Amino acid sequence: MNPKVVFWVPVGIRLAFLLGGAGLVWWWFGVEAGVAAAFAGVLAAVFIQLKYLYQLSEWLEKPESGRLPDGWGEWTDIFARLYRLRRDDEKNQAELTEWLARFRQAMHLLPDGVVIMDDVLFLEWCNPAAEEHLGLQQARDKGMRVTNLVRSPDFMDYLILGRYDQPLTLNFRGRKLVAHIIPFENRRQILVTHDITETQRAEMMRRDFIANASHELRTPLTVIAGFLEIAASMELDPETRAAHLKLMTEQSHRMQHLIEDMLTLSRLESVDHPMRPEHVNIPALLEQVLHEGRALSGGKHDISLEVHGGDVMGNMDELHSAFGNLVSNAVRYTPAGGAIRLRWEDTPTGVQFQVQDTGIGISPEHISRLTERFYRVDKSRSRETQGTGLGLAIVKHVLLRHSGKLNISSEAGQGSTFTVSLPKSLVSTNVEPAQAA
Known part of the structure; x- marks a missing residue:
């Protein structure tokens, strides 16, 4: 139906009732009484309209705090429509709040830094990754110019010159970052930072390994x-x-x-080869390692073994490889006539395997790098002893898979002690009283 018809029909009906009532008063009480009744009816209608207009005005001032009146006549429909609009608005507001919370949570969990700036580079918002990458603090630095917070000449030139077609690679706070500006709306920009420190380190390690x-x-x-x-x-x-x-x-x-x-x-x-723990008979394993060490030595060294600890849960082949590498290193770097002591014992935090030799020893500056692939203290001697340069790297990775640690104590010319510590969670059962070989 035409909206104009919908509007005028109830208005016409109300006017007809008003005029009909005034006519009846006129008929019974005369002209003056009829005019007075018509005037009173008009005043009452105007008063009702003004009353509802005032209530509507009051509600529009604070729609969230007041309740819409029920209304009368056309006002009933008006207030009903306003109520539905407010209900839909509240629903949309709740959905918007939920999506905003999800967006903020997603931004907080992103590994890349995200910084929102206005057109003159003042900070509006940043996520925790950006705080870590650039040294920012949302609560402290909001409203401050980003170029005053990030002190890097290359970064300042990149922001100020506005050449955003290519990302910027910079070294900042001990990290290597790739920064990229993305225009956002008319008066905002998004700065995205990606930390490539570990990626480049891994790539360098890969190149070094291949070389x-x-x-x-x-x-x-x-x-x-x-x-x-x-x-x-x-x-x-x-x-x-x-x-x-x-x-x-x-x-x-x-x-x-x-x-x-x-x-x-x-x-x-490889993640495709997860460790599958099994019961490892330590006395049997160490007897085998001892036999291999003596075979490699060819009777040139005094090699002994003491076992004073329990069995463990782990991978027997991997532990054999780790312990065997430690013993073979001791044999290779201990001159003929030297002594090598192997010891397995319980500790308050678990168990440990110790290889102590009277060999050539290692200077302190080399100790921290011994587990790197192909790292050798003396390359010529390593070739003479037929070492591959990967033994201690294998030991390190075996212990990582067993939640263990390797401690190296050595001094040039005074021998070395390599100690493998495994946590108590791997201890299985205790061996019978001390065994020695």
Whole structure:
């Protein structure tokens, strides 16, 4: 129906009632009484309209604090519509508040820093990652100019010059960050910071690993290739041929050990190979490690073992690899006639395996880097002893998978002590009284 018709029909009905009532008064009491009745009716209608207009005005001033009246006539429909609008608005406001809370939670959980600035670079909001990356504090720095808070010439030039087509890479507060400005609305900008410190460190480690591995493999391959060329180009006497074959065999074994160690490291670092704990018979394991150490020594060292601790839950192959690497290092870097003591014992916090030798020792400046891949204190001696440079890196990763720690105590010329500590949570059962070998 036409809205104009909807409006005029009830108005016409009310006017007809008013005029009909005034006519009846006129008929019974005369003209003056009829006019007075009509005037009183008009005044009453105006008063009612003014009353509802006033109530509407009061409600519009504070819609959240007042209740809409029920109304009369057309006002009933008006107030009903206003009530529905207010209810819809409250629903929309609740949804908006919920979405805003979710947005803020998402921004707080983002690993990248997010800073919202106005067109003159004053801080409006930032998330915790941005606070960590740039040293900002939302409560303290809100309303301050970002270029006054982040003291970096490259960063200030990037913001002030407004060349935002390319991101900026900068070193700030010990981190390497990639910063990017995104225009937002007409008078706001978003600064996004991404921390690439660990990514670059991992990439550098990968490049170093490939370079070192290539270098380690190239040396034995060069030796083998050289001897093969000599053998192909000339006749060799049996003694020379045997010496060449011996050297080639040694170099091939060196490559084999290197590749095996690299595969072991790769497996230890892979998330596709989670550790599956099993009961590890420590006396049996250490007896095997002792036997291998004595075989490698060839009777040149005094190697002994003491067991005064319990079995553990862990991966037997990985623990064998870690303990074996520690013992083989002790054999390689201890001169003939030296002593190597192996000891397994309970501690207040768990159990520990200790390898103590009377070898050449290590200067303090090298100790913190010993578990790095291919790091060697003396490269020439490492080649002589046929080490791959990966043994202690393997030990470190095995202990990481077993929640253990490696402590190194050493002094040049005074021998070394390598101590593996495993937590009490891995202890399984106690062994029978002290065993020694």
